[in-house]
Structure formats: C-alpha cells, structure tokens
Amino acid sequence: MIRTAVLGAGRIGQVHASAVAASRLAQLVVVVDPFEEAAKSLAERIGCEAATDPLEVIARDDIDAVIIGTPTDTHVHLMLKAVEAGKAVLCEKPVDLDIAKVDEALRQLEDKDVPVMLAFNRRFDPSAAAMRQAIDAGEIGDVHQVVITSRDPGMPPEGYVQASGGIFRDMTIHDFDMARWLLGEEPTEVLATASRLVSPDLVEKYDDYDTVMVVMRTASGKQCHINNSRKAVYGYDQRMEVFGSNGMLLNDNLRPSTLRRYNQDQTEVHDPLLNFFLERYDDAFRAELEAFFGAVGSGKPVPVTPYDGRQALHLANCALESVRTGKVVKV
Structure with missing residues (x-):
C-alpha cells in the first residue's frame, strides 16, 4: 500500500482524498490544509489524520506519495520539496502560471529519479x-x-x-x-x-x-x-x-x-x-489515481508528465x- 498525503482540503483536494481512500493500491494517511477546520472536517469524514503544515508532512517517514491540490502558486515549491524528500508526486494543473518558473522546475526535476505526474484527469x-x-x-x-x-x-x-x-x-x-x-x-x-x-x-x-x-x-x-x-x-x-x-x-x-x-x-x-466536472469526470479522477499509483508501485513511467503541463x-x-x-x- 502506497502511504499517501493529500495537500489541500478544498474542492479538488476532497475529490482526491475520497479517491485515495477508495483505492486498493494506496492508504490515505493524512490530509493537509493551512485552515485547520477544513483539514479536520475532511479527515473526519474520510477517516485519516489532519495536519496544517505541508512541509512537515512531506518530511514524514510514513509518507510515500504526495498529491498536490493546493493553490497554483504553491505547486512548484511543494513539488520540488516532495521530490527532494524522495516522495512520488501527483500535482494538479497547471504547474505554475509563469512558464519561466515551470521551465526552471522541469530543469530541477531532470536528474531526479522520483515519479512526478501531472493531473490532466480527462x-x-x-x-x-x-x-x-x-x-x-x-x-x-x-x-x-x-x-x-x-x-x-x-x-x-x-x-x-x-x-x-x-x-x-x-x-x-x-x-x-x-x-x-x-x-x-x-x-x-x-x-x-x-x-x-x-x-x-x-x-x-x-x-x-x-x-x-x-x-x-x-x-x-x-x-x-x-x-x-x-x-x-x-x-x-x-x-x-x-x-x-x-x-x-x-x-x-x-x-x-x-x-x-x-x-x-x-x-x-x-x-x-x-x-x-465533479460528476462528469468522477470515473476519470479515480482512474487517474490508479494510473499514478500503478506507475509508482511498478516503477514504470507516469503517463502524464510535468512537460505535458508545460x-x-x-x-x-x-x-x-x-x-x-x-x-x-x-x-
């Protein structure tokens, strides 16, 4: 079981958290949101831990993979921190709104042997x-x-x-x-x-x-x-x-x-x-996560890369x- 943290307890974070909780390939360990009540509410509903500091959670030894569903301007920072910690990453689109920042992030990922997948669920x-x-x-x-x-x-x-x-x-x-x-x-x-x-x-x-x-x-x-x-x-x-x-x-x-x-x-x-989109692409979100966890578990390449996002x-x-x-x- 791939021990997973979901960063973000907003609309998309709730979608991912529910899908992880239903997966046969992963265990949802913790949901993270700077708004403590949002994190606790989602965690209680699904049955996992709640936390407010994403960097502390990324550094935990009991986390294998991180799903980033936070605001766009946090994606690059959290993605790179997770990769540095050796954690597989599924990041919501876009990588960032500034393509120069995206290109620099891709450059830093080039020599990292850690799965990083971009969430184009469709x-x-x-x-x-x-x-x-x-x-x-x-x-x-x-x-x-x-x-x-x-x-x-x-x-x-x-x-x-x-x-x-x-x-x-x-x-x-x-x-x-x-x-x-x-x-x-x-x-x-x-x-x-x-x-x-x-x-x-x-x-x-x-x-x-x-x-x-x-x-x-x-x-x-x-x-x-x-x-x-x-x-x-x-x-x-x-x-x-x-x-x-x-x-x-x-x-x-x-x-x-x-x-x-x-x-x-x-x-x-x-x-x-x-x-x-929550109703129309419900199956897609679940299949996307299974593809991510399947790649992480097998060591095969992820099907959608940060370059696709770029x-x-x-x-x-x-x-x-x-x-x-x-x-x-x-x-």
Whole structure:
C-alpha cells in the first residue's frame, strides 16, 4: 500500500482524498490544509489524520506519495520539496502560471529519479481513453481533425476568476492537453479569438474572457478546433470529435441515464447533462489515481508528465498572444 498525503482540503483536494481512500493500491494517511477546520472536517469524514503544515508532512517517514491540490502558486515549491524528500508526486494543473518558473522546475526535476505526474484527469475518462485506443488501433486511419467543445454551466466565483490566470490557462488548458494527446503531434500554429459575452464587467475587470475559440495546426497539417464558454444554460457540455482518413470517432456528453421520453408534445426528451466536472469526470479522477499509483508501485513511467503541463501552458500563452495581436502565433 502506497502511504499517501493529500495537500489541500478544498474542492479538488476532497475529490482526491475520497479517491485515495477508495483505492486498493494506496492508504490515505493524512490530509493537509493551512485552515485547520477544513483539514479536520475532511479527515473526519474520510477517516485519516489532519495536519496544517505541508512541509512537515512531506518530511514524514510514513509518507510515500504526495498529491498536490493546493493553490497554483504553491505547486512548484511543494513539488520540488516532495521530490527532494524522495516522495512520488501527483500535482494538479497547471504547474505554475509563469512558464519561466515551470521551465526552471522541469530543469530541477531532470536528474531526479522520483515519479512526478501531472493531473490532466480527462485523459483517464473511460470514453476518452477508448477514443485514444481506437486511434492507436488505426480504426479511423490517419487523424486529420480534432474538434473539442468544453462549456461550463456557469461563471465561477469572482475570487476564482481573479486568481485563475485567465480562461486559457485554467479552462482551455485541459483542451490543449487533449488536443496534443489526440492529434499525436505538437501544434505549431495557434489562432485564437476571445469575447466577453457572459459576464462582461467581471471578466473585463481581470482582463479575462468568457467565450473563446482556438484553431491549431501541426507541422504535418493536422487541425484542431477548440471552443469554450463559461456558461451553457443546459449543463456541462463536454464533447470531442476525431475525424480521420477512414472514419470518425465521437465522444458525446454523459447524462444520469439513457432514458428517452416520447409523448404527444415532445420526442427524444433526455435527462439534463451531468451538472459539473465533479460528476462528469468522477470515473476519470479515480482512474487517474490508479494510473499514478500503478506507475509508482511498478516503477514504470507516469503517463502524464510535468512537460505535458508545460506544453499545455505554452499553448495557452500562445492563444492569449493571438487574441491580443489578432495574428497567428508560431508555437
């Protein structure tokens, strides 16, 4: 059993703590949060220790792995401290909002023989994983186009908007990672457009956007189109399409059930979409942790690296530059 500490008792920390507690490969030893009541509340609910000092927990001899679900500006510091202590790390995205800081962290990790995985959970969604497997099996021939739609059910709180680094770095960054993964090549050109349509006053206050589209191209000519919105009134809209020389793969939205209703007034009436990422990607979070613990236990490479996080952040920065200049940006 891999003895694990979860750093952060907020929303994502609670997700990880619950998944670790349910894992057959790991033991949740402690949850850590500077807000003592938050740590205690989560620890009591799950059945583990609570602590307030992450560095003290990282240094403990009874901890083998650390999951970092703390605010973004703490990720690099905690990651490097854990690696120095010989602890395996699963870190939430992004590594940092400053790509120079990310590059320096990657440089420091180069000669360290400690597993460090970045938490791009959508790769582990069962439907997305099946899509990647179908591509690898040649079911649709050569990939030509990837189309990704990701729309949230509503604007996040103002505090989140203020600290997120902007829609490209906190929301589209998942789609940049999925694009790289599904295309099988690095994008070399980025063209983006962005608008303030959902909450103009709020996003303008923080020089951000709430509605964006991105078009990317690889060196071989493969294309990707991403579209995001902070507010879809019908729910959490998550769809992906991969078009190839011999066919197409479509990853559609999930609903609570597959039941459809027909009557004299309506046909094809479905249940609403799953409400938010916690429900939509519950299986993905669990599979992500199992992949992490599996790599740690077997000594095999982790499936998602800090470099993947660096590349997704770089694409986010290129998209923002494209919005501000109105030009195609070379990656």
